[in-house]
Amino acid sequence: MSAPWISITVGGGRRLVVFCVLATTAVWADPVCAVTAEDGYARQANTAPQPEDIGDGYVTPPAQRTLPRSDWLYALDVALLTLALLLAALVVHRWRRRWTAVVLGVASLAYFGFYRQGCVCPIGATQNVAAGLADDSYAVPLAVLAIFLLPLAAALFVGRVFCGGPCPLGAIQDLVLLKPVQLPRVVDRWGGKLRYVYLVVAVFLASAPAAAREFPICRFDPFVGFFRLHGPATMFGLGLALLALGTVVGRPYCRFLCPYGALLGLVSRFAVRPVRITPDEELDCGLCTEACPFGAIEDMRALPAHCLACARCFAHCPRQQYAWSEIELYEIEQLTQQPARRRGSAELAAAEEAAP
């Protein structure tokens, strides 16, 4: 029989040696608890008080364990996320109405947020995937992998549509944005880098060996306490502070903290069809510039890495208003101060002639 403390003393200090010797002695002195490497873990199941020990007809209650969620419910999550992503893509690329984004956000908040209690979500799944890549014995369920990959795949084709509606964390912040103020560009530029730092730290901690593994994204999720209606006071405090700030600063968690947002931003730089402010021809009139509460419009274009696909800016574009038949062509001319000649648009030039 080998002494279990011997290998520990090689790398440990003197106090650790003393502790191990004492602990080993105590274990060997107690025949009930004596466990050796050869025996493996062999704790007797009946060491707890049994009904006959307690008496008075006591019946041991059945073990209370949370049953795993059934496979079809996970499949439902994946199917609903896929549907929500498709709808979000239609919102920004076809329907282009802000109210459709709001309806989708509220529905997603209800299901993925309050009903599913914020889990499983792609943001937290980043850690599961990191742990699975680092540790062969850590199994990542297929549904979790799908939920992690689907929004990234969508971002590669149509931009960050996950942020525009399906994400419950984004939706809850979007709903409290009452009076947005524009932050200086430098705040967005440098503050946004925090997301990458958080992503690297989270991946590092999730990839650690099992005994030291941590999932900080879930532990410090500021909104999951609201979804579950319970949680530590610090979690509620952080969530409330972000929501209070979010009434004037558009989606602070998304812009400065979300590690999955950092990944989505990286991928959406290569989007096949990123979000466009105009439905068709760009007028370069600049009327949309102040419309974005997230600082995602630069040089009159939506920045694919920062655009959260919220559909707010579309209504500020004269071309969009014309597509909705809300203005006449000659009004575009007035709004944009004679861009027709400059751009050589036959349509607009004709409208100019027809204008009273």
Ligand code: SF4
């Ligand atoms: S940035 Fe993060 S929290 Fe915000 S909407 Fe996107 S994924 Fe959700």
Ligand code: SF4
């Ligand atoms: S540019 Fe801004 S306002 Fe327009 S869809 Fe993107 S995030 Fe929304």
